[in-house]
Amino acid sequence: MQDRRTLTDIQVNETLTNTVLKTPLLWYVILAFMGGIVMLGVVAVGLLVNMGQGLNGYNRPVMWAFFLTNMVFWIGISHAGVMLSAILRLAQAEFRRPATRAAEVLTVFALATAGLMPIVHLGRLWRAYWIFPYDFSRGIWPDVRSQAVWDPHAISTYLIGSSLFIFVALIPDLAVLRDRTTGIVHSIYTMLAMGWRGTVRQWRLQAIAGIILSALLLPVFVSVHSIVSWDFSMLVGVPSWHTTIFAPYFVIGAVHSGVAGVITVLVLMRWLFGWHDYIRREHIDSLARLLFVVALAWFFFFMLEFMFGLYHQEGTEMVVRELWLFHAPWNAIFVIFILTAFVIPVPLWLFRSVRRSFPLMFFTTILVNVGMWLERFLLIIPGLERKHPFTFSWGEYAPSIFEITIITATFALVATMILLFARAFPLIPLGDAKEARVLRDEIRIGRRTVQAVLREE
């Protein structure tokens, strides 16, 4: 059963631009709250810069911890954008329409946040640019054979591509805003809209650009998380890291957490902006079905990764699995991870009533991302704690308050950036909402009316 309501073009324009033109009061309240948390994070980073990395909970041999876990997590979230937008666009899936912009925006901001993490991790973050092949006076070139060099290039390529992707899709909406604003704001939208008049040729070019960018971004999206996985799997010295499945396992995990993240954002958008006519139960239902399939695939990969750690029965590999299963706090984290990333949400998604419930989908998708954050934590830290074969060189890691503050601030940072974006641009593409209305149809079969969609012959 679909809960559709027919809207006119004028209603679409008014309701979807109200985030820009008539911002609700709640927006300011949430922005102030999130901004406060971000400021706390900035202070924590400032203290780290001033007083050094000793403020973190690092303990040899664990020198990669919360920040890099968080980097992998946010890169994972960033995969939702292209996954949903590009693949579903190429597949002409109708349920993508209200989700694409939110997914793309989440991609860009999550990716930018992910990019911040290794910089904070560096300690001397003002030297971050040394990673790029720029021949300045020090005369040292980055070693292109190192996977640590591949990472920033992949992330920056993806960031540029995703930003372009958003911009191309935004142009028609920018023209609508241009026509509804005055003064300097009007001038800015005029410049950004690039002379858009909505001619047939412009629409055709925009559609072609969208398809080309979708096709080009897909390999980039796969490569980014693969390269992130190679940060770990290329290192033969750390138990549980050197495994061939890491690249696709990271990618499917990213899609799992990313699609869950998009659903979370959509439910929040519906609540905050009152877009009940655009983000409907059937959209969440379809996304939940997709998430169900992705979750099963991710779990299959997880089982393979776990099992092949035991397969060769190497002592160093077994000891990490032992940590996961039998030693506190790792066993507790492992149980929470499995429960939240798979055992609780996935069976719930079997029920149509859950898939079509906004509060329950919000709850289950939040659970997924709690689990997926812990998964990355489990993948990175226990292996490092048992990096060396001798017990005297084993170390334990516990995060400090500075790390916890910075990690919390990254969540607030992404929320802040999305809120600011919503203040300047529509979060649901106006053109898509109107096109969906034109292509909507019904077919009579006997005594029943079946929802249909028009497609070119």
Place this chain on the structure above:
Amino acid sequence: MASEEVARDVLQRTFVKGGRYWQAVAVLAVVFLLGVVGFILKLGDERAQWGYFAATFSYLFTVAQTAPVVSVALRLAKNHWRRPLARASELFAVVGLFNLLFFIPLLILLPSIEGRNTIWILGVWPSRFYTPHIFDTLALVGLVVLGLLFLWTAAVPDFAAAREQRGGRGRYAFLALGWQGTARQWRIQRALLGLLGGLYFMDVLTTHFLISSDFSMALVPGWVDSIYPTFHALTGLQAAVAVTIVTMFLLRTVGGYREYLPMESFWGLSKILLAMSLMWFYFWWSAFITFWYGRLPVEQNIIQLIMFGPYRPFFIIGFLFCCIFAVGLLIWNPLRKSPAAMAAIAAMILVGGFFDRMRLYVASWSLADTTEHELTKVPAAIWPQVPDLLVIAGGLAGAVLVYMLATRVVPVMSIWEMKELRLYQVPRQLVRRRMLSLGKPE
């Protein structure tokens, strides 16, 4: 064509086969018998000499027993363009019965897990050392049973149509299971298709995992490749799509089903085939780069064994046909919209898939000692002998023969789904363009 005509036409083609059909059956039967001769000649060979036999088994499993997944997956996605191809892919389930014959000798030849790598770390009751023998058999037999049940469930309404045309008696009266087309029966059939399809999908993945691990990777000391089962399953899905395309093309050109198999069905599958071919590279690369970059001696030896060493020609052909040429051709929309071009590309992928299976299975089975800790020396290539070639030809011919014989009983076009398609697809005019309104059943 009206709904009643569809039923009449498809059933007529099922009941009455032309001379060419019987000629093909005769040729395939002769080649199959030659394969039996080849098998007899191989009896008494060392285990290392059975690699080509194992590769043939694996290939048939990869192609034929994975093929019904095409129907299962597209049915779950509720595509309309999958309706004409659904039965062609489901019908491959019958080849699973034939492939069980290939499995028996391999079970006998598979060494016990004592003292060697295995996924069965603990071993399971009732036999510690023969755990893979038991569970792989269960998985494979389960797959055959599930495949046949899925096929039967999907074909029951068509069997009922055949029963009516045959005067309500004969084998179709039994196969139709008293089908009258009541609302309740349709509801049950739909639920069963969903359930059996889901189980089949999971069993395919499980069996790929077990077969690839127990009959290939575990035979090579020190080969720890966690992506290998997934690569195996993925290449299976790629081959499944390819074999469905080739079958559709043959049905369209030789079988007389041209009207039923529109370009959209080929086009839809072609995009999936392109995605699979890209993923072929990605999964292969994930394994390769990890081993190559790691520089561990055992991993360098394994790369030599299965890629760049004695079986390099097989690897190159598989790599080019399944990945490089496939992607290079499938990116072109005019080719994807041409049934003939798609059939040629799919056939190329099927050939490449066989070479890929040979480089993996012949290499794995060529090692004499499976109990070493690590692979320290890459053995020389084992090239196929005449009995091997006979077994390969006989195996492939036998599989095609079984499929062709099954088309004598089961309509190769799903009649009820074609009728449904006519209800859900309505032409419409949108301004100046002709469009299709596609109904989306809840």
